[in-house]
Amino acid sequence: MYDSIVSVDALSVELGGNPVLRDLDLTVAPGEIVAVVGPNGSGKSTLLRCVAGLQPPTSGDVRVFGRPPADDARFWGSVALLGDEPAWYPGLTAREHLELMGAVHAQARMTVDAALELFALEERADAPPLNLSTGQRQRLSLAATLLRPSTLLLLDEPERGLDTAFRAALAGLLDEYAGEGGTVLMATHDQDLAAIGRQVSPSGVSA
Amino acid sequence: MRTVRAYLRSRGRLPASLMDRYVSVFSLLMLIAVAGQPLSGMFAGLAVPADPARMGAGVALLALTLAGFLAAARAAGPVLLPGADASWLLLSPLNRRHLLGRTARVLLGVAVVAGALLGIGLLAVLGAPDQHVWRVLGALVVGVSAAVGGMALAVLGQASQSWRFWLTGAVAVLLVLAVVAVTGRLRTVLAIAASAPLPAVTAAAAGAALLSGLLVRQAWTSLDRIPTRALMAASTRAGHVAGAAVSLDPGALTWIAEDNHWRARKLGSRRWPSLPAPFALAWQDWRRLGRRPGRLAAMAATAALPAVLAQAGGSPAALGVAVLAGALAVAAMSTSGTRRDADNPALSRLAGVGLRPALAARAALPALLSGTWAALALAGVTLTATAPWAGAGHSLAAGGLLAGGSAWWLFGPLAAPALAAGALRMARRDPIDHSMPVLDTPGGAIPTGPLFWAATGPDLALLGTLPAAAALASAPADLTSFLVAQGVASVLVLAGYLWRARAGGGKAR
Incomplete structure (x- = not known):
């Protein structure tokens, strides 16, 4: 067993000769919600990509569940990542994307009907995702991410395109997820969303 | 229109120099010198009576090729403009027919080349038992007339819904012709066509050329009537095609078509099987x-x-x-x-x-x-x-x-x-x-x-x-x-x- 879900030690990343992250230390405990905050270009998304194993660090060490992150089925079986909008599968409706996500995981966290209701997508369930509005597509992405079982949630600006009311509902959903023992690491510009967890800035702990 | 084109030319690439023109003419002469001998050999090889049992399948392939040509022309537009012209010139009060004239000439060139190939295919299928030169000319005229007439029909189809119906009908007829030809039911007709006397060949070629000419005339006058939204859509599609083919990935094209297909569909969700x-x-x-x-x-x-x-x-x-x-x-x-x-x-x-x-x-x-x-x-x-x-x-x-x-x-x-x-x-x-x-x-x-x-x-x-x-x-x-x-x-x-x-x-x- 491990004491921390995510452990980042002296992480530095340079992109095209530009230092994006410098000597960053971060530890995320099981069941904790951590919000990475800061202005555009401060390295929030880069940090998340390093934790997801999608960006190799220039120096330093990143460990998730006690080992370096790897882009393989074992890692993604425990980690759910929400970044930019995914490329939706052609020929499937919004509901079928959620059905697919439920079918490939043995123990889904909620039923498809419950997810559609929770994310206010019932009326648009039969629409291809590309026919949904930007906010609805973001809700569908969030529904797919939260429907599947996971131990660690990595969310890059989950509030993108969402209306104010749903941002508040999302905060509640993430709280509930953490209450079930899940860990959340998210990059966000939304102050209310960030307030539900411990806030860190890539340049140093801010709160 | 000339003033606008001259202005655009003055801001664009340099005009062709004497050296450029010399290189173009020299390359063309070289091409004729190199390809002349094999081409004349190929035509001489075709100057024999064709095998009647293969005619049906050959005509079926030609019909499918022409149907594919028409379908491709319809899918492309076929009248379209470069992205910049579509954005700036199309929405201006310039003479529409003059603006689209250059595109029309390009389409005519494409159709003539495709028609010549079709004519050679026709000659290979029907053969030339006698009067070689006249039969080669007749096949080329029929092939070019079919392709040019088909292209004109596609242009007319872009301008009006009723012509679009005729274009769809032409493609359907060609598909039916292919099916009938491949089953061998046209053997007698094709045998008569292959051994038709010269006056009949001349009459068929003249008839095809006349019909094609009428369609081209109609298409030229219809250039004014093509709706702007149809031209914009075709030009945008062509822009995507050019962009995807030149700079990105031809695969991007299929995603554009795929996504557009599903966007326009009404789907019903079904349960995912337990697998x-x-x-x-x-x-x-x-x-x-x-x-x-x-x-x-x-x-x-x-x-x-x-x-x-x-x-x-x-x-x-x-x-x-x-x-x-x-x-x-x-x-x-x-x-x-x-x-x-x-x-x-x-x-x-x-x-x-x-x-x-x-x-x-x-x-x-x-x-x-x-x-x-x-x-x-x-x-x-x-x-x-x-x-x-x-x-x-x-x-x-x-x-x-x-x-x-x-x-x-x-x-x-x-x-x-x-x-x-x-x-x-x-x-x-x-x-x-x-x-x-x-x-x-x-x-x-x-x-x-x-x-x-x-x-x-x-x-x-x-x-x-x-x-x-x-x-x-x-x-x-x-x-x-x-x-x-x-x-x-x-x-x-x-x-x-x-x-x-x-x-x-x-x-x-």
Whole structure:
């Protein structure tokens, strides 16, 4: 067993000769919600990509569940990542994307009907995702991410395109997820969303 | 309009210098000198009576080619403008016919070249038993008239809905003609056409030219009436085509078409079947295919093309290429999930299914489709060779297949795993690497990036279907050893591909 879900030690990343992250230390405990905050270009998304194993660090060490992150089925079986909008599968409706996500995981966290209701997508369930509005597509992405079982949630600006009311509902959903023992690491510009967890800035702990 | 064009020219590239014109004329003369001898040889070779038993299949192929030409013209627009002209000039009060005149001339040039090729094809099918020069001219006039008239019809179809109906009717008639011709019912008509006296040939050519001329005149006057939204849509589509073909990835084109197709559809959600995780992920391609029955039917119909080719006298090598390339194309049409995950793996990461199990499950549909298609195609070729209406006219290739017995269709299912591996490799290839070197050859510069891109996928399919290719090329009497070798090669290629598959970029995806 491990004491921390995510452990980042002296992480530095340079992109095209530009230092994006410098000597960053971060530890995320099981069941904790951590919000990475800061202005555009401060390295929030880069940090998340390093934790997801999608960006190799220039120096330093990143460990998730006690080992370096790897882009393989074992890692993604425990980690759910929400970044930019995914490329939706052609020929499937919004509901079928959620059905697919439920079918490939043995123990889904909620039923498809419950997810559609929770994310206010019932009326648009039969629409291809590309026919949904930007906010609805973001809700569908969030529904797919939260429907599947996971131990660690990595969310890059989950509030993108969402209306104010749903941002508040999302905060509640993430709280509930953490209450079930899940860990959340998210990059966000939304102050209310960030307030539900411990806030860190890539340049140093801010709160 | 002239003033605007002159202004744009003055701001654009430099006008052609005397040296540029000299190089153009010199290249043209060189081309005539180099191609003149083979061309005259080819026409002399065509100056013989044609084989009546092959005429039906030949006419069917010509009808399908013309139908494809018309369908492509309709899909392209065909009247379109460069992106900048569409944005700036189309919405200005300039004379619309003058603005579109340059495009119209380009379309005419394309149609004339396509028509000349069609005319040569017509000559090859009907032959020239006497009066060679006049029959060559007659075939060329009929071919060019058909293509130019077809292009004019496509332009008219862009301007009005009623002409669009006529264009659809013309394509449908050509498809029916192809089906009727391939069944041999037109044999008498074609025999009469092939031996028609010169006045009849002249009358047919003159009639075709007159009809084509009338359509062109009508199309020219209709340029003013093409709705701006139709021109904008065609120009935007052409911009996407040019952008995708030149700078990005031809695969981007298919996504544009695919996404537009589903955006316009009303779908009904259905329950996802309870399957093991990799198969549940792969089910997306099955469901997508089930929602496009028209595409499935078209796919099945194209399985008859190799039989038509064999009947028209195609060589064994051409027949082999048609069967294997057709089966690979069918397999590649059912790998959309793999392609999407290779382009953007966000959903596959959320699904959390291992790469190898996912690829293995996703190989099932392309293997089933390509195996069935190849089996149908090969069965069609052998059946055509034995059909009573084929008579003694079946080709060398079909005759060779006949010698091998009726087991040829087994190559379909046995080659299927290798074809599926090739299709998956195509689906997962990287975008074109434009940084790869350009080879300078006497025939011009050849960029190696697009070449390597195009070969990724077909290379693996070819490797895995070598026994079938060898059998199709040599047409042996006993197929057993070739069938066993094909089964082993297929399994080895698919297993090897799955074993070497790895996530992320790299050439060996």
